[in-house]
Amino acid sequence: MSALSYGLTPKMKPVSPRKSALIAALDIGSSKVACLIARLRPHPPQQVLTRRTHAIEVVGFGHAAARGTKAGGVVNLAQAEESIRQAVDAAERMASVEIESVVLSVSAGRLASDLFAAEIKIAGGAVTESDIARVLSAGHRHSLREGRAVLHSLPIGYSIDGGNGIRDPRGMLGERFGVDMHVATTDIAAARNLMLAVERCHLDIEAMVASPYVSALSVLADDEADLGAAVVDMGAGTTTTAVFLGGRFVHSQGFAVGGHNVTLDIARGVNTNVADAERIKTFYGSVLIGGSDERDMITVPSVGEDEREQMQFVPRSVLGHIIRPRVEEILEMVRDRLAVSSFAGEPRGRVILTGGASQMTGLSELASQILKRPVRIGRPLGIAGLPDAAKGAAFAAATGLLVYPQAAHLEYFEARNKRHLANGTGGYIARVGQWLRESF
Numbered sequence: 001m002s003a004l005s006y007g008l009t010p011k012m013k014p015v016s017p018r019k020s021a022l023i024a025a026l027d028i029g030s031s032k033v034a035c036l037i038a039r040l041r042p043h044p045p046q047q048v049l050t051r052r053t054h055a056i057e058v059v060g061f062g063h064a065a066a067r068g069t070k071a072g073g074v075v076n077l078a079q080a081e082e083s084i085r086q087a088v089d090a091a092e093r094m095a096s097v098e099i100e101s102v103v104l105s106v107s108a109g110r111l112a113s114d115l116f117a118a119e120i121k122i123a124g125g126a127v128t129e130s131d132i133a134r135v136l137s138a139g140h141r142h143s144l145r146e147g148r149a150v151l152h153s154l155p156i157g158y159s160i161d162g163g164n165g166i167r168d169p170r171g172m173l174g175e176r177f178g179v180d181m182h183v184a185t186t187d188i189a190a191a192r193n194l195m196l197a198v199e200r201c202h203l204d205i206e207a208m209v210a211s212p213y214v215s216a217l218s219v220l221a222d223d224e225a226d227l228g229a230a231v232v233d234m235g236a237g238t239t240t241t242a243v244f245l246g247g248r249f250v251h252s253q254g255f256a257v258g259g260h261n262v263t264l265d266i267a268r269g270v271n272t273n274v275a276d277a278e279r280i281k282t283f284y285g286s287v288l289i290g291g292s293d294e295r296d297m298i299t300v301p302s303v304g305e306d307e308r309e310q311m312q313f314v315p316r317s318v319l320g321h322i323i324r325p326r327v328e329e330i331l332e333m334v335r336d337r338l339a340v341s342s343f344a345g346e347p348r349g350r351v352i353l354t355g356g357a358s359q360m361t362g363l364s365e366l367a368s369q370i371l372k373r374p375v376r377i378g379r380p381l382g383i384a385g386l387p388d389a390a391k392g393a394a395f396a397a398a399t400g401l402l403v404y405p406q407a408a409h410l411e412y413f414e415a416r417n418k419r420h421l422a423n424g425t426g427g428y429i430a431r432v433g434q435w436l437r438e439s440f
Helices: 077-095 129-142 188-199 211-219 222-227 259-270 274-284 316-339 363-371 393-406 418-423 428-439
Strands: 021-028 032-042 054-065 101-106 112-121 148-160 163-166 176-187 204-210 229-234 239-245 248-255 297-301 311-315 350-354 375-377
Touching: 021 077, 021 188, 021 393, 032 077, 032 393, 054 077, 054 393, 077 188, 101 188, 101 211, 101 393, 112 129, 112 148, 129 148, 129 176, 148 188, 148 204, 148 248, 176 188, 176 248, 188 204, 204 211, 204 393, 211 229, 211 239, 211 248, 211 350, 211 393, 222 229, 222 350, 229 316, 239 316, 248 316, 259 274, 259 316, 274 297, 274 316, 297 316, 311 316, 316 363, 350 363, 350 393, 363 375
Parallel strands: 021 101, 101 204, 229 350, 350 375
Antiparallel strands: 021 032, 032 054, 112 176, 112 248, 148 163, 148 176, 229 239, 239 248, 297 311
16 A cells, blocks of 8 residues: 655656657546557657657557546545556557556646745855755755645756756856755645555556646647646546646646536536436537527436436527536636736736547637637647547547656656655665665
């Protein structure tokens, strides 16, 4: 059982720019569990997606209906384990490989961000690798908080003697050396139970990453990240945001309202069951209400035992009047959270909507009105071999997990013993064992 001692989640080693790698991604959501297996091959620099060092080719794909999860977190361990096993098994069969570890997305646990600053004295007058390691370690120590698990610890800028905005400080002269760090966290209980569900499937976790961050890695063009952009991942049970400024991930937040809430509103509003409400939302869901919607009728199965009353007909306008208020509520909550983030200082920054709930007709137009910014729908970019079912916005987080290994070098993490973290033990026997392994 994973205890996540000290609030540190697993972190993977960056993939070498000169080596190929086989990566498995696992996205556990409120409505589906998706597993993708891909081969990463080095490629020369490109004119588009310049930050990617590898070409990505999907060789295995599997997904299953999510059971045992709510708002991205585990509520029934046995059911969640079964859904994970189904998705992973389908991907392994397609790829003809057996995977041992996965990169895991996290949307549960009230994602939040903090900014921390740290400063040290430069020992030799010029900044060295040792100085960078010391200042990053000092900033990282400030980030650990009781009850929270650190998903990302990213330096977003350095300073020397008060001069800010330094990207690469190596060799620069000064006396005081500082760093600003962005730390994204989640509730430790949510992270712990997600890890447990995956480990019960006999899979190791290479890294745990925030869903909106990897969604952004999948759907953002380079210039959007540089100029300022907010990616809003609208899932079934959660809506999460990731803000990018100057090409760097600087803010993340989330709340437990999403597309499933729209489904429940439809089920109550037209008196049908949840499964039929989801189908109606998928085929007819729209936030636009036109004159012809009063005449267009939708067939809705009724809830009841009398077979003669199993079908009813509802004007399409009724559906629109049910969906729109809930979507407006979600977008207003996004607006309020972006207003208190660093994104508020970029009035021309673009918003990219992604996730399964972003696919309702007219959503980008409504979002543009409420957020007062240009809005587009984001879909996976530069991923070869994707089946048609996975090319839409609903699989942005899953495909972004395949991009993440190329961005892992941006993270700061202190080396730690994996077994110590997994079991939450650090006693005498464990320390002796570690000393023996390192010494002989």
